[in-house]
Amino acid sequence: MLSKRIIPCMDIRDGKIVKGINFEQIREVGDPVEMGQYYAAQGADELVYLDITATHEKRKILLPLVKEIARNINIPFTVGGGISGMEDVNGLLHSGADKITINSAAVSKPQMITELARNFGSQCIVVAMDIKQTDKNGCWFVYTNGGRTKTELKAQEWARQAEELGAGEILLTSMNHDGTKNGFALEITREISNMLNIPVIASGGAGTMQHFAEVFTQGCADAALAASVFHYGEIKIPELKNHLQKQHIPVRM
Amino acid sequence: MKVVVVKYNAGNVQSVLFALQRLGITASLSDNTEEILKADKIIFPGVGEASSAMKELSRTGLTAVLRQIKQPFLGICLGLQLMCRHSEEGDTNCLNIFEEDVKRFNPHEVKTPARSIPYKVPHTGWNTINTLHGNLFKGISENSYVYYVHSYYAETGQQTCATTGYINSFSAALMKDNYYAVQFHPEKSGETGNQIIKNFLDL
Numbered sequence: 001m002l003s004k005r006i007i008p009c010m011d012i013r014d015g016k017i018v019k020g021i022n023f024e025q026i027r028e029v030g031d032p033v034e035m036g037q038y039y040a041a042q043g044a045d046e047l048v049y050l051d052i053t054a055t056h057e058k059r060k061i062l063l064p065l066v067k068e069i070a071r072n073i074n075i076p077f078t079v080g081g082g083i084s085g086m087e088d089v090n091g092l093l094h095s096g097a098d099k100i101t102i103n104s105a106a107v108s109k110p111q112m113i114t115e116l117a118r119n120f121g122s123q124c125i126v127v128a129m130d131i132k133q134t135d136k137n138g139c140w141f142v143y144t145n146g147g148r149t150k151t152e153l154k155a156q157e158w159a160r161q162a163e164e165l166g167a168g169e170i171l172l173t174s175m176n177h178d179g180t181k182n183g184f185a186l187e188i189t190r191e192i193s194n195m196l197n198i199p200v201i202a203s204g205g206a207g208t209m210q211h212f213a214e215v216f217t218q219g220c221a222d223a224a225l226a227a228s229v230f231h232y233g234e235i236k237i238p239e240l241k242n243h244l245q246k247q248h249i250p251v252r253m
Numbered sequence: 254m255k256v257v258v259v260k261y262n263a264g265n266v267q268s269v270l271f272a273l274q275r276l277g278i279t280a281s282l283s284d285n286t287e288e289i290l291k292a293d294k295i296i297f298p299g300v301g302e303a304s305s306a307m308k309e310l311s312r313t314g315l316t317a318v319l320r321q322i323k324q325p326f327l328g329i330c331l332g333l334q335l336m337c338r339h340s341e342e343g344d345t346n347c348l349n350i351f352e353e354d355v356k357r358f359n360p361h362e363v364k365t366p367a368r369s370i371p372y373k374v375p376h377t378g379w380n381t382i383n384t385l386h387g388n389l390f391k392g393i394s395e396n397s398y399v400y401y402v403h404s405y406y407a408e409t410g411q412q413t414c415a416t417t418g419y420i421n422s423f424s425a426a427l428m429k430d431n432y433y434a435v436q437f438h439p440e441k442s443g444e445t446g447n448q449i450i451k452n453f454l455d456l
Binding site for chain 2: 002095123197
């Protein structure tokens with residue numbers, strides 16, 4: 001049976017992981033390869049690396065780093081952050097990334113999704129959406145530019161459009177839930193996941209193991225992504241998978 | 254041991270080369286007939302679209318070459334599909350090494366009260382392999398997880414040596430004489446994948 005995926009997400013700045021894991025053997029400011037290997041050994045199903053390097057100059061270290069990650073990790077990984085065109089994607093995929101994720105660039109140039117899908121295949125194009133519900137029971141809108149810019153796009157419309165344009169997967173982050181540790185945005189995740197034919201990765205709000213169970217059952221997510229609960233060791237992947245398995249949620253053990 | 258990875262316009266060859274490197278093998282990437290025929294082991298990877306991949310193989314003259322290989326040969330993902338008889342993707346006649354046909358997943362095929370929502374396509378993520386037989390799966394237990402990303406699948410048949418269930422049961426792996434193929438990505442399937450690649454190299 002197809003399993004639900006657990007995906008740790010790591011932010012890279014200037015070639016280093018921004019938040020290190022608080023474990024022994026691993027430095028406070030983590031090495032992306034070392035952390036990836038650690039998570040792969042723990043049973044992570046996939047990894048996401050987001051490059052938040054501010055300057056173009058320092059971004060040049062990303063490709064050799066992606067190559068190092070690919071050389072050392074035997075599970076799929078996605079790379080994103082600041083991708084603006086074909087050339088960026090070509091470089092990342094040729095360095096060994098399995099998928100790339102685009103966010104703001106997809107909103108400003110939706111045809112880019114189609115171009116990328118046509119050239120590299122839908123399976124490696126993940127469209128990331130940062131969404132926010134501006135008032136309770138109100139609409140969910142898409143935000144770009146790291147959550148700083150509100151657009152007039154409704155989450156559901158953009159998700160459907162991204163699929164039609166050729167996205168292979170949606171990474172859905174609720175800004176209302178991100179960082180709260182109060183659980184994922186279950187309703188909107190369910191609505192979008194059930195509406196689409198492509199997988200949806202839920203992100204934002206993971207605080208407990210039960211939150212993951214909820215986003216898979218009530219939220220109908222295909223995968224769940226989290227950062228700090230894993231980085232700080234608050235949730236350990238083997239325990240999390242045991243917890244999910246006890247509730248008959250299919251996970252890779 | 255000389256391992257050649259067949260070069261054509263398919264993507265993600267790098268991961269296969271890295272997986273081999275992790276097992277201590279420096280493989281060469283080649284579309285040269287002589288080099289391919291001289292190799293000890295041949296790997297035929299691929300992520301891409303069937304009809305354009307077959308066109309590329311015809312253009313480089315590899316179609317005939319790949320059919321007369323005597324050494325252990327391993328197709329991966331699109332590689333497996335191209336080794337079949339025919340693919341629905343682009344209505345493509347393939348290499349016809351395996352007699353099975355390649356179909357597109359139909360998410361609407363299964364509708365039960367318990368499952369009112371259609372399955373998602375592509376089949377993406379970790380799924381289990383079953384009814385394993387043959388040397389490729391030496392030391393691999395039933396229900397081991399492997400990583401898949403695909404929208405087309407080979408039907409099950411005489412040459413199926415592993416199956417996976419998604420919407421319907423399909424060929425997770427095929428085998429005929431020296432020809433082997435897997436639909437999943439062993440290079441991305443953790444320890445299970447490593448073992449399968451190792452088993453192939455040990456053939």
